[in-house]
Amino acid sequence: MWEDQLKFYDNIVAQCQDFERKGKKMIYTSANGYMFTLLNKDAEIGIRLSKASQKAFKEKYNATEYRSYxxxxxxxVKVPEALYSETQLLVDYFNESYNYVMSLKPK
Structure with missing residues (x-):
């Protein structure tokens, strides 16, 4: 399961032009000094979003907070399994997440 999720996560990242996947055991993307997507040890995908986007995402997709370790x-926000068939939607959210961290003061 985890290996399948890693391939899925990598496929999403590969469709994003502005960043690449990092990490060997802890899988993530980062930019501007901030991590913005993660694949945890439980094979769950988390996306960092602005407060307004988090609220909308949680309401629209019945999503929950994201936990890692x-x-x-x-x-x-934790990406619900129901969205795993929506690759383009997830690519869009990964790009939104990237744009969000790029709007923050660099670390």
Whole structure:
């Protein structure tokens, strides 16, 4: 399952032109000094979004907060499995997440 999710995550990232996947055990994307997507050890995908986008995403897709290694990841939403068939939608959200962290003050 985790290997399949890694391939799925990598496929989404490959369709995004402005960033690439990082990490060997902890899989993530980052830009401007901020991580903005993650694949945790439970094969769950998390996306960092602005407060307004988080709220809309949670309401629209019945999504929850994202946890990695038992900790709640602030500003992240967990991608529901129902969206795993919506690759283009996830590409759009990955790009939105990238644009969000690029709007923040660099770390």
């Amino acid at each position: 038992g900790a709640v990841m602030r500003d992240y």
